[in-house]
Amino acid sequence: MCRRNPPLLSMSGPPTSSSNVSGDLDMSGHAAPPPKREILLWSTAADEELLYAKKEIVNAPLVTDDPDLYAPLFLNVSIFKRSYELMERLLKVFIYHDGAKPIFHSPELKGIYASEGWFMKLIEGNQNFVVRDPNRAHLFYLPYSSRQLEHNLYVPGSNTLEPLSIFVKNYIDMISAKFPYWNRTKGADHFFVACHDWGPYTTKLHDELRRNTIKALCNADLSEGVFIRGRDVSLPETFVRSPRRPLRDIGGKPATERSILAFFAGQMHGRVRPILLQYWGGKDTDMRIYGRLPRRITRRMNYVQHMKSSKYCICPMGYEVNSPRIVEAIYYECIPVIIADNFVLPFDDALDWSTFSVVVPEKDVPRLKEILLRIPESRYITMQSNVKKVQKHFLWHAKPVKYDIFHMILHSVWFSRVNQAQIQ
Known part of the structure; x- marks a missing residue:
């Protein structure tokens, strides 16, 4: 199948502007090199849905007054709203069950790295986006915790992250050998969420994980060559003091x-x-x-x-x-x-x-x-x-609500994946 480099969606500019399908902008309107062409071993219905979503987002209807979205906060509220609507309607996420606790499926809900734990808890308990059939999935979630990697594998005083990187490499090698889904896109439709500072560095021993996977990282540093703008997602770092009351003390003086x-x-x-x-x-x-x-x-x-x-x-x-x-x-x-x-x-x-x-x-x-x-x-x-x-x-909620931090993180991952969809 012959494919060409996809245009990159942009949240800036009018919703029907040709700038939204330009190949020389990233999602924030910054100059960027053309994206690497993604080669699929075979196509699925999910790929067609991504292409449909991409065209719908590019031609998003103009939003003039939405009571739930304050337009000045957004680069382009029309594109965001259309993308979010399509995420709610279409997005399907498959979660790998492989991997033992505590590194896998063990969300830590307290402290400065709580973002990755709260996301894990809420996506694993979600019934709207999560599917059991991986053949229907647009995205595949790798449910490990960078914080738990540190807790369980780092040797204090060793000054090396090698054991953590080896563990992650072996895990990706295992799922790519056991299941066909990683190999179909070389990991481009997979994502993980890591708030620990070391999250980016644990990918260094697996080239496809580092280059292709959507990395949702608190440590979103462009200078180190790991975070890729336009593909990766900057994860908000939230200090949760009380998991039972994540919204405690919200507010301030006028x-x-x-x-x-x-x-x-x-x-x-x-x-x-x-x-x-x-x-x-x-x-x-x-x-x-x-x-x-x-x-x-x-x-x-x-x-x-x-x-x-x-x-x-x-x-x-x-x-x-x-x-x-x-x-x-x-x-x-x-x-x-x-x-x-x-x-x-x-x-x-x-x-x-x-x-x-x-x-x-x-x-x-x-x-x-x-x-x-x-x-x-x-x-x-x-x-x-x-x-x-x-x-x-x-804001984190025990039961996610529309446009909250859980949905915003998921939307950024979804938007990244749609952005990489190949125009035939």
Whole structure:
């Protein structure tokens, strides 16, 4: 069967614009090289449905007023809505049952890596998208946890991830030998979800896993050659303190009652945080920048109360580009200020982050206060309102609801898969 390189869908521009089928844009409108041609060993009905979805999304009807979607938050609300509708109607996911606990099928629902666990729990309990017949599937989920890989396979003090990478390679080799589905696309219709910083690095010993699979990663770093923009998905890192109450403490003070200009407190690791502390730690009452929050401070106002009372919450990278503070800021209705070069922001295929966040280059940390003060008050009020509106797309629910974080993650994976569909 003769195939040509597929066009890449874009969330930017008008829904019927020819820019949406251009082969030289990625999903956020950035210049990108043509995608690698995908070769299928055989076609299925699911492939035809992907092609149908791709054409429908490109020609999405114009959305002018949707009570559930606030258009300014989106790169193109019309394309997003049509893609989401098609996902709800068409998407089928097959979950491999192979693999023993605790590395497989054992979601961890607490802590800074909880995103991968919550997604695993909710997809494995889902009856709308999950199918038992793999021949009907558009996507195949690899249900292992990068956090559990660390817990069970990493040797403390060894300074090597080799055992984790070998384990993942052997697992992929096993399912590709046991089942025909991996080999049909060389893994292009498979995906995994990993929030641990080491998630990207565990793919290094399996070329097809690293190159072809859709990787939903918190550590979405373009500079390391693992995360592939337009194919991979940036996973929000959510710090869940109470699995029984994941939405505890959501909310914050109104925009006009936030007395602190900017706030950060955290450990001093990575390349950005020490510079942030050097320039701003204890030097300006408007800039509440700390290492660990001192006890003399927490007696009066704890960490969460600081975020709820600040206009801007500083979200610098740590060892890696991702930070749970970004979603925490959204939870506490504080405008996130993201300092992490080469970081692909979560849901960048759909959301326009410029409407509810500030991205500051690492080199501009010394100018941080100046940058924030240059934002007009009217712009700040709008952005803070937008933070409250976008919050619904980052919330975990024990039973998923429309447009929440579970569905947004799944949509990003679906959109990536549709984007790779080959036009005959």
